[in-house]
Amino acid sequence: MAQDGFDVKGVPTSIATANLAKEHGIALTSLEECPTVDLTIDGADEVDPRLDLIKGMGGALFREKLVAAASRRVAITVDASKLVKRLGARSPVPVEVHPFGWKVTKARLEALGAAATLRSSGGATIRTDNDNYxxxxxxxxxxxxARLEREINDVPGVIENGLxxxxxxxxxxxxxxxxRTLKR
Known part of the structure; x- marks a missing residue:
C-alpha cells in the first residue's frame, strides 16, 4: 500500500492477530505509539438495528473496545446471520473479569439477570491475552x-464487557x- 501513497499500520487487538499480521508483512504499531486510530475494521457477533454490537466471542473484547475507543471511525463487517432484532438473541455477552474473586463477580452479574458461565475448553479455564477470565x-x-453496559462495568472485578x-x-x-452498507 505504501507504493500507492498509503502509509497504513495496524493496531492488533490480540497476540494471535499480531502474529498473523507479521506473517503477512503487515506493519504494526501500538496505541502507545499511535493513540488516535483513523479507522478500525472488525467483525461482530451480533448487530442490532441501532448498530449496537456484541463482540468478544474471540476473547479479545477489552483490547477491541480500547482500540475502538481510540478510533475516529469503526467499520464492522458481518454476514447477514449476525443481524438481530435485539442484542443477546443468540450470543452471550462476554465479560472479561479479574481472576481474583471471580466467583463474587459472577454472583453480582447473576444478580443483574445473567446466566453466567466461566469460559473453558477441554476442562481448562480460558485466559485472555491480559491473563483474565x-x-x-x-x-x-x-x-x-447502554444501561446494561454501564451496569456490568460497575460490578467489581469486571475489566470490560462485550456490549x-x-x-x-x-x-x-x-x-x-x-x-449492504448500514450507517449510523
Missing part, C-alpha cells in the same frame, strides 16, 4: 444495551445479493 453472560432480551453501544459508524453486511 471470561464469563459468558446470557441475558433474557436486552432491552437497554459495544454507539461504537460502529458503518456496518457492511454480506448476503446472497451482495453487500
Amino acid at each position: 471470561i464469563l459468558d453472560c446470557r441475558f433474557k432480551g436486552i432491552k437497554d444495551a 459495544f453501544v454507539g461504537v460502529a459508524s458503518l456496518v457492511f453486511v454480506a448476503g446472497g445479493k451482495g453487500v
